[in-house]
Amino acid sequence: MSTKGPSEVPAEAARAEAGDGMTLGAADAPQREAVSGPRINLFGLDRSALRAAFAEMGEAAYRADQVMLWIYRRGVDDFAAMSNIGKALRERLATHFVIRPPQLVTEQVSTDGTRKWVLRLEQAEGKPETAIETVYIPETNRGTLCISSQAGCAMDCSFCSTAQQGFSRNMSTAEIVAQVWFAAKTLGGDFQNERVISNVVFMGMGEPLANYANVLAALRILLDDFGFGLSKRRVTVSTSGLVPYIDRLTADVDSALAISLHAPNDALRDQLVPINRKYPIAELMDACRRYLAGKDRKTHIVFEYVMLAGINDQPEHARELAKLIGSMAAKVNLIPFNPFPQTRYKRSAPEVIERFSDILRAKGVLTTTRRTRGDDIDAACGQLVGKVQSRQKQRLSGIPVKLQ
Numbered sequence: 492m493s494t495k496g497p498s499e500v501p502a503e504a505a506r507a508e509a510g511d512g513m514t515l516g517a518a519d520a521p522q523r524e525a526v527s528g529p530r531i532n533l534f535g536l537d538r539s540a541l542r543a544a545f546a547e548m549g550e551a552a553y554r555a556d557q558v559m560l561w562i563y564r565r566g567v568d569d570f571a572a573m574s575n576i577g578k579a580l581r582e583r584l585a586t587h588f589v590i591r592p593p594q595l596v597t598e599q600v601s602t603d604g605t606r607k608w609v610l611r612l613e614q615a616e617g618k619p620e621t622a623i624e625t626v627y628i629p630e631t632n633r634g635t636l637c638i639s640s641q642a643g644c645a646m647d648c649s650f651c652s653t654a655q656q657g658f659s660r661n662m663s664t665a666e667i668v669a670q671v672w673f674a675a676k677t678l679g680g681d682f683q684n685e686r687v688i689s690n691v692v693f694m695g696m697g698e699p700l701a702n703y704a705n706v707l708a709a710l711r712i713l714l715d716d717f718g719f720g721l722s723k724r725r726v727t728v729s730t731s732g733l734v735p736y737i738d739r740l741t742a743d744v745d746s747a748l749a750i751s752l753h754a755p756n757d758a759l760r761d762q763l764v765p766i767n768r769k770y771p772i773a774e775l776m777d778a779c780r781r782y783l784a785g786k787d788r789k790t791h792i793v794f795e796y797v798m799l800a801g802i803n804d805q806p807e808h809a810r811e812l813a814k815l816i817g818s819m820a821a822k823v824n825l826i827p828f829n830p831f832p833q834t835r836y837k838r839s840a841p842e843v844i845e846r847f848s849d850i851l852r853a854k855g856v857l858t859t860t861r862r863t864r865g866d867d868i869d870a871a872c873g874q875l876v877g878k879v880q881s882r883q884k885q886r887l888s889g890i891p892v893k894l895q
């Protein structure tokens with residue numbers, strides 16, 4: 492038996508959590524979780540990484556599987572409660588690892604049941620405090636959790652509240668996964684049977700594919716039967732269009748894909764989604780076709796389209812969009828814009844959205860309009876974090892500001 496002490500963290504586990512070993516470029520340079528001690532947060536290890544860590548400790552792979560089941564199927568964050576694991580191993584695990592959810596900063600609950608949490612990320616020494624948002628949207632037949640993958644975002648989409656805060660840092664795998672665990676625990680659901688979270692969407696703060704390695708490991712934990720065990724159709728990665736990473740995702744994991752399209756032509760998309768200047772619509776659509784090529788016939792891509800009054804909501808835009816999509820297995824999701832302070836955009840009127848939707852449908856494009864949710868709370872993504880952070884900044888300068 493190994494007698495490694497807490498400072499001798501299994502090297503492979505540390506590498507796996509940090510996502511080392513991939514050399515693709517900036518998006519593959521994972522953010523090592525800023526732990527306060529030498530113990531590794533198990534939310535950051537997918538099954539193969541955890542098994543490898545156990546092997547380094549001289550423990551059998553099935554022990555790693557048991558630990559995962561305790562964490563993700565029973566909601567346990569205390570090794571002492573893992574009753575089918577011997578006391579000696581439980582104690583060794585507690586010296587190597589920790590199961591550490593994020594800290595709640597603030598919660599808003601809408602009258603429609605939507606919940607928005609601001610969660611504090613672990614703070615590296617000498618670095619500013621960082622927070623992210625996680626949102627739960629209950630519906631009749633499902634519960635969707637919208638999670639963040641970066642603190643802030645560098646993509647600078649002009650209609651986005653998160654973009655206004657700029658980019659702070661990538662989230663580690665542990666920080667991404669722990670949002671789901673935290674939400675399930677907070678909502679009080681049964682981790683095993685009647686799940687309150689049936690769907691997870693990477694549509695919170697950040698561009699998930701710009702934090703590729705950490706997001707990929709998080710996806711594996713979400714989809715793994717020993718992890719959250721979610722169905723591949725119920726875990727959606729939404730991207731603004733990092734074409735090379737759409738191809739990587741297609742090759743690496745089977746998950747649903749959404750594209751933040753928001754405009755039917757390059758001239759307009761260049762203004763709304765600046766990454767379009769690097770990967771224009773034609774290249775993006777080709778990547779979408781490559782994604783669909785390897786999938787079964789039930790798979791489709793969701794094109795997200797925020798409705799901005801007088802900008803992208805005219806009949807000619809709808810016709811152009813229908814032409815762009817053509818016969819692709821796709822659905823368009825029209826999103827009424829959620830205004831936030833300092834934005835120059837306005838939400839399209841309901842009748843304008845309906846007209847847009849009618850044109851798409853008439854041309855055979857599957858179209859839905861997202862119900863506006865959480866209008867009585869800070870509904871725009873990143874808006875609440877912005878408020879909390881500016882409150883914190885103002886506190887530092889001695890001016891207390893009340894958060895509504």
Ligand code: SF4
Binds near residue numbers: 646651652751
């Ligand atoms: S819309 Fe998404 S990709 Fe664009 S700036 Fe906001 S968070 Fe980033």
